[in-house]
Amino acid sequence: MDTAHDQVIAGLDIGSSKVATVLGRKTPDGVEILGVGECPTEGMRKGAVVNVDATVKSIRQSVTEAERMTGLNVESVYVGISGPLIKSFNSHAAISVKNEREVTNADFTRVLEIARTVELPNDREILHVLTQEFIVDDMAGIKDPRGMTGIRLDARVHVVTNDVPGARNLLRCVEKAALGVESLVLAPLASAEAVLTAEEREVGVALMDFGGGTVEMVIFYDGALRHTYVLPLGGGNITSDVAIGLKLPNADAEALKVSSGCAMIQKVRRDELVELPGVGGRQPRPLRRQHLSEIVEPRAEEIFALMRKEILRSGFEDSLGAGVVLTGGGALLDGLPELGERVFRLPVRRGGPIGIGGLVEVVNSPAYSTAVGLVIYGARAAETVVEQQEETPSAGIINRVKKYLSEFF
Ligand SMILES: Nc1ncnc2c1ncn2[C@@H]1O[C@H](COP(=O)(O)OP(=O)(O)OP(=O)(O)O)[C@@H](O)[C@H]1O
Ligand SMILES: [Mg+2]
Incomplete structure (x- = not known):
């Protein structure tokens, strides 16, 4: 049964802001991206399922979109898992x-x-x-x-x-969306697969996946994973601050942050103006972009200060030769790498998926790092010898979950 279908690998990233499905295939040169599907979700908060039906619906919609784009049928998926309980x-x-x-x-x-x-x-x-x-x-x-x-x-x-109830809730949503689970994978570890170079992992690097509800961090040194951390704050908190500070509905605050937000007040010219949407039928008004930045910067700075504290706690602050790499949708915020350099006193770069072939342009955003990484992880798992299959408490309900004794070898 060596058909093209057999080789299709599906990565399912159930995030706090959106569910992303990326389909790929293992090729002799690596991984080829075949298609993508995406759906916003209200079913998750900070990596945990808070509404099963909403999550299932978003999963189904994102998978269906990826299936339509590729003409393929998705039966089982590699699922990212995250949250402060990791x-x-x-x-x-x-x-x-x-x-x-x-x-x-x-x-x-x-x-x-x-x-x-x-x-x-x-x-x-x-x-x-x-x-x-x-x-x-x-x-x-x-x-x-x-x-x-x-x-x-x-x-x-x-x-x-991970915590058993959290994983069980996530697996139940995937199961209800009529999908089998190949494996549960730590989301930022998947992102690292897509974003980091082998050299960065060798000389030491902190990868931060800046999502809507969380910032996830994995620290590599000497080619191996050394430290893992999930902060229960993210881009959603910046949006809420904008909404409160400028008395805007959340959707307007989100749009304004994405189009004009900047994490470094210094980077914004004094005379730069942006349009503040009018609420309740009122006319839009001009707003100094610096004023918006005065709301965005402190929150972004607070998040980075907490991440820096965790780097210090890990003891790897002097072992990060490649500095910090920012990924996740939140990494797209203007000025964020510059702010990061100021707070971490390390080189900071923004990173999206690299080292893949196929429809690279459709997943060419830091927001797809986890989903693409899950596909890369899946391609690698297929070639890793399965040393042991075991039942875990959460996976008891789905017997297709496989565990590998020794990973990323
Ligand atoms: N161009 C942009 N500028 C600034 N912020 C952006 C931009 N695009 C997306 N974001 C922010 O990125 C966040 C969503 O990122 P992402 O899609 O990686 O989250 P997620 O994976 O769903 O959430 P999590 O990883 O926390 O579970 C949102 O807060 C959104 O406002
Ligand atoms: Mg994410």
Whole structure:
């Protein structure tokens, strides 16, 4: 059954602002984008389902749009998961090498299995176990220890966990939208797949996915994931501030922020004017763009200050040779990279999906980073050996969810 259909990979990003579906295919050169569908949603808040019916409707609509665009039929999807309840930590394990001092596949599997055996409360489960490095005797920094000689094998891993009820709600929405789930994937990890270069991950980088309800961060160093964080604030908070500050309905505030908002007051000329929409039949009025910026900048600055605090907490502030990369729809805000450089005292760039082929222009926005990343993740998962399939509490309802023992290897 080696048809084109078999190779179609669907990424489903159920965000706080919109649901995006990206369809792609694995090719010998990487990933080819085939199509996209998008639908705004009111069903999610800060990464959590707050209205099942609204979420299901948006999922269905975005998937149907992607199906119409491509003429393909989507049966199962890679689903992004996020929210402030995502927690992660480092873990490690050591074993003595069994056979004739050569590290075998069995040793490799065993040490990872021990590293992932951690006590979790009942309402939490493991989402990812990502290998950072192996140590064979005294030699550290080994990416794949198999075939090496030694008597002791250490594995260092990063364990990402999610809350069971949150994942269950999300999976139920996908199931109700008549879709199977290939895998749940940490949303910013998917974004990182689409946006970061291997070099950035090597020299150290903090990727921030600036969404509507959250800013998600993953920190990479030495090619491996080191730290994960989700802040429950996002572009929606900037919009609310504009709405309150200028006494506008939310939709008008959103449109004004997108068209004219700037996160750096300094960047705006004193004489620049924008149009303030009239409310309740009144005429639109001119507004100094600096005044708008006086509302936008403090909130953006507060969000970045909280992210900087988390970078300091992670201990990786001196290990970010590639600085900060901003993605997500919120990253499109004018002046945001400049503000980031001021707050983080690091180089900051804006990033969208890279390293893909096909209909690149239809997903050429930071808002699609997660959905495109899910497709890239799916293409990679297809070639990763499935070491172990397991039942997780949340996935009990959908038996198609697969888990990989060792990811991004
Ligand atoms: N051109 C733009 N300028 C400024 N902000 C923008 C622009 N385009 C989109 N945004 C903002 O980006 C946010 C939505 O980003 P995105 O689509 O990545 O969110 P999401 O993935 O649905 O949400 P989350 O990741 O928080 O669950 C909104 O706050 C929106 O106002
Ligand atoms: Mg998002």
